[in-house]
Amino acid sequence: MRDVRDYYENQSRTFEQSAITDEHRRIAHIITSISGFSDDTGTALELGCGNAAVSAVLADRGLTVTAVDFNAPAMAVARSFAESRGGRLLPIEADFYTASLPGNYTLIFYWDGFGIGKDEDQLKLLTRVRSWLAPGGRAVIDVFNPYYWLQKHETSATYQAANGNPWERKIQFDFRECRMVDVWTNLDDSSIPPRSQSLRCYTPADFSTLASRAGLNVLGLYTSNGEEIVGGDEKTIQERTSFLALLG
Numbered sequence: 001m002r003d004v005r006d007y008y009e010n011q012s013r014t015f016e017q018s019a020i021t022d023e024h025r026r027i028a029h030i031i032t033s034i035s036g037f038s039d040d041t042g043t044a045l046e047l048g049c050g051n052a053a054v055s056a057v058l059a060d061r062g063l064t065v066t067a068v069d070f071n072a073p074a075m076a077v078a079r080s081f082a083e084s085r086g087g088r089l090l091p092i093e094a095d096f097y098t099a100s101l102p103g104n105y106t107l108i109f110y111w112d113g114f115g116i117g118k119d120e121d122q123l124k125l126l127t128r129v130r131s132w133l134a135p136g137g138r139a140v141i142d143v144f145n146p147y148y149w150l151q152k153h154e155t156s157a158t159y160q161a162a163n164g165n166p167w168e169r170k171i172q173f174d175f176r177e178c179r180m181v182d183v184w185t186n187l188d189d190s191s192i193p194p195r196s197q198s199l200r201c202y203t204p205a206d207f208s209t210l211a212s213r214a215g216l217n218v219l220g221l222y223t224s225n226g227e228e229i230v231g232g233d234e235k236t237i238q239e240r241t242s243f244l245a246l247l248g
């Protein structure tokens with residue numbers, strides 16, 4: 001896990017913004033809408049929260065939110081968000097495979113990042129999710145979509161870092177392992193080594209099998225805009241980087 005943590009900490013140092021934006025409010029709205037979470041008084045857990053901006057939005061709505069990440073620079077921002085939220089945002093700097101958490105959460109979510117490691121790692125995490133859910137609780141997991149990433153094989157795009165430097169992101173798709181691989185290169189400074197990560201992509205069928213091995217059921221599939229994916233959407237699904245799986 002050390003390599004994974006180094007990757008994310010470096011990405012946070014390069015790209016992280018420390019503001020809560022409309023995008024975070026949009027994500028918070030989608031997660032609560034699809035999970036049917038309407039009373040805004042329960043307890044939630046965000047896994048791989050980054051700077052916990054989405055959790056901060058939920059805390060502002062009245063939920064008590066535990067936000068877990070092992071990424072030190074991102075968690076420093078999360079702690080600054082927690083300061084003004086009267087104990088409703090609880091950042092925990094820890095590895096979610098080993099963190100000791102009280103459980104009994106009515107909502108658990110992981111936005112952007114599920115799929116690091118091997119299937120056994122994902123199974124371990126989903127098994128922990130199941131153990132942390134309150135009776136009747138729901139989990140929302142953002143799952144990388146192989147039908148999208150396959151089409152992006154060998155493509156690249158340029159992104160601007162917080163300091164203005166241009167970075168190239170090159171995508172590859174490992175067909176055998178069904179993994180999206182991205183390689184980031186600083187175009188202005190060749191002394192900085194490129195960074196890479198890979199994420200396992202799951203078809204809905206494969207994800208459902210994995211979830212059921214963890215004792216969870218897929219209750220619905222949604223786009224990242226919160227629209228339910230139903231029969232007939234097949235032609236547009238290839239345009240989606242990921243899909244949201246609602247679990248219970």
Ligand SMILES: C[S@@+](CC[C@H](N)C(=O)[O-])C[C@H]1O[C@@H](n2cnc3c(N)ncnc32)[C@H](O)[C@@H]1O
Nearest residue numbers: 008048049050069070071094095096111112113
């Ligand atoms: C792509 S970022 C997404 C952050 C945030 N969810 C967002 O959408 O902005 C994935 C996050 O997962 C975290 N992460 C990955 N593996 C983790 C682990 N084993 N334990 C805790 N956090 C982890 C990384 O540090 C990183 O901040």
